[in-house]
Amino acid sequence: MRFDEAEARELDAADELGRFRNSFLIPPTMPVYLCGHSLGLQPKRVRDCLHSELDDWATLGVEAHFRGKHPWVDYHEWFAGPLGRLVGGGTDEVVAMNSLTVNLHLMLQTFYRPTAERAGILIDEPAFPSDRFAAESAIRCKGHDPDRWLIATEDIAGELDRRGNEIATVVFNPVNFLTGRLGDVTEVVRLAKKHGCVIGFDCAHAVGNVPLSLHDWGVDFAVWCSYKYLNSGPGAVGGCFVHRKHGRNAALPRLAGWWGHDPATRFRMQLEPKFVPQPGADGWQLSNPPILALAPLRASLELFDEAGIDRLRAKAVRLTRYLEAMLDKMPAGRLEQLTPRNPDQRGTMLTMRIARGAKELVERLSERGIVVDFREPDVIRVAPAPLYNNHQDCWQFARVLQEELGR
Numbered sequence: 001m002r003f004d005e006a007e008a009r010e011l012d013a014a015d016e017l018g019r020f021r022n023s024f025l026i027p028p029t030m031p032v033y034l035c036g037h038s039l040g041l042q043p044k045r046v047r048d049c050l051h052s053e054l055d056d057w058a059t060l061g062v063e064a065h066f067r068g069k070h071p072w073v074d075y076h077e078w079f080a081g082p083l084g085r086l087v088g089g090g091t092d093e094v095v096a097m098n099s100l101t102v103n104l105h106l107m108l109q110t111f112y113r114p115t116a117e118r119a120g121i122l123i124d125e126p127a128f129p130s131d132r133f134a135a136e137s138a139i140r141c142k143g144h145d146p147d148r149w150l151i152a153t154e155d156i157a158g159e160l161d162r163r164g165n166e167i168a169t170v171v172f173n174p175v176n177f178l179t180g181r182l183g184d185v186t187e188v189v190r191l192a193k194k195h196g197c198v199i200g201f202d203c204a205h206a207v208g209n210v211p212l213s214l215h216d217w218g219v220d221f222a223v224w225c226s227y228k229y230l231n232s233g234p235g236a237v238g239g240c241f242v243h244r245k246h247g248r249n250a251a252l253p254r255l256a257g258w259w260g261h262d263p264a265t266r267f268r269m270q271l272e273p274k275f276v277p278q279p280g281a282d283g284w285q286l287s288n289p290p291i292l293a294l295a296p297l298r299a300s301l302e303l304f305d306e307a308g309i310d311r312l313r314a315k316a317v318r319l320t321r322y323l324e325a326m327l328d329k330m331p332a333g334r335l336e337q338l339t340p341r342n343p344d345q346r347g348t349m350l351t352m353r354i355a356r357g358a359k360e361l362v363e364r365l366s367e368r369g370i371v372v373d374f375r376e377p378d379v380i381r382v383a384p385a386p387l388y389n390n391h392q393d394c395w396q397f398a399r400v401l402q403e404e405l406g407r
C-alpha cells in the first residue's frame with residue numbers, strides 16, 4: 001500500500017458498495033464525516049418517507065390508519081423484517097418501538113426477576129450511563145440495594161465464574177460504546193446460561209455495525225437505538241428483541257399497554273377489558289407508534305436491505321484496517337489505540353487516547369471539515385461507516401490529523 005490520495009481513489013472506485021454514498025446527504029461544511037457511531041447521516045429518501053405520511057395525514061386524517069399508503073394501524077409491522085435481518089431474529093421476535101433506555105426498562109421489568117439470594121445485574125465496563133442507571137433503578141424498584149447487587153466489570157467471564165449464582169440478569173454490550181471492542185458473544189451467552197442467568201444485549205453500537213444472530217445465540221432479550229449506525233435521525237425510534245421461547249409465554253409479567261394487546265380485540269375495550277398480549281416482541285408494545293418518528297427508519301432499513309449486513313461488514317473490516325494502518329504512522333507517543341487490533345474483536349470504530357490536547361484537536365479537525373467525536377477526558381472515536389464512508393474519507397482524516405499533530 002502507498003497510502004496516497006490516488007490509491008484511496010482507486011480503492012473507492014473498486015468498491016461494490018461505493019454507490020450507497022450517494023444515497024446520503026453529506027453535510028456540505030463537514031465533508032469528512034466519521035461520526036456515524038454517534039449520529040448517522042440522513043438518507044436522501046427520508047424526506048420522501050416523511051412527506052408521504054404528512055400527505056396521508058393531510059388528505060385522509062384519521063382514515064390514514066386504514067387507507068394510507070402505508071396504513072398506520074399496522075405501520076410498525078413492516079420494520080420487523082429488515083430489523084430481523086440485521087439482528088438475526090424472526091419477524092415475531094423483533095419490534096421497532098420507543099427508545100433504547102425505555103426498552104431496556106421494559107425488558108428488565110420482565111427479565112430481571114431477583115430473589116433474595118440472586119438479585120444481581122451484571123453489566124460490562126466501561127458502561128454507558130443509561131445502562132448503569134437503568135440497571136441500578138431496576139434493582140431499587142424491586143426493593144434491593146444497588147450498592148450490593150449492581151456489578152459492573154470488564155471481566156464478564158471471570159465474574160460469572162466467581163459469583164454466577166448471585167446474578168439474575170446479565171446486560172452485555174456486544175460492541176462497547178467507548179472502546180469499540182466486539183466481545184466473544186457466544187462465550188458470554190454460554191457462561192450466562194451455564195450459571196442460570198438471563199442474558200440480554202444492549203446492541204446500541206452493534207446494530208448495523210456487525211452481523212448479529214440473536215435468535216441462534218439464544219439471547220433472551222436485546223435492545224438498540226436507531227440514530228447511530230442505523231441513520232434514522234436524532235432520537236429515532238429504537239428496537240427490541242424478545243426470543244421466541246419467551247415471546248409465546250403470555251404469562252410473563254410485563255408492563256402492558258393497548259398496543260401490545262391482541263389486535264383482534266384491541267378496539268373492543270369496553271367489551272373485553274382483560275389484557276391479552278399478542279405473541280412475540282409485539283406484545284411488549286405500549287402505545288400506538290409515532291409514525292413521523294418511524295418514517296426515517298424505513299428509508300434507512302431499505303438501504304441496509306439493499307447493501308446487506310455481511311457485505312457492509314466486509315467493507316468495514318477493510319476500511320478500519322486501512323485507517324488503522326495510517327494511524328500507525330502518526331508521530332510516536334501521541335496516539336494510543338484503545339480498540340483491539342484484531343478485526344474479529346472490533347466493529348468499525350477506532351478509539352484513541354490522545355497524549356495532549358484531545359479536545360482542541362477535535363475542534364481543529366472540525367474547523368477543517370472533519371467530524372469525529374471527543375469523550376472526556378482525552379479520547380477520540382472515529383468510525384468509517386461502510387454505507388457512506390470510503391477510503392478517501394479515511395485518507396483525508398489521516399492527512400489532516402498528521403498535520404495537526406505535527407504543529
Ligand SMILES: *Cc1c(COP(=O)(O)O)cnc(C)c1O
Nearest residue numbers: 099100101102128130177204225
Ligand atoms: C447510545 C447508547 C444509549 C442511548 O440510549 P437512548 O435511550 O437511545 O438515549 C444507551 N446505551 C448505550 C450503550 C449507547 O451506546
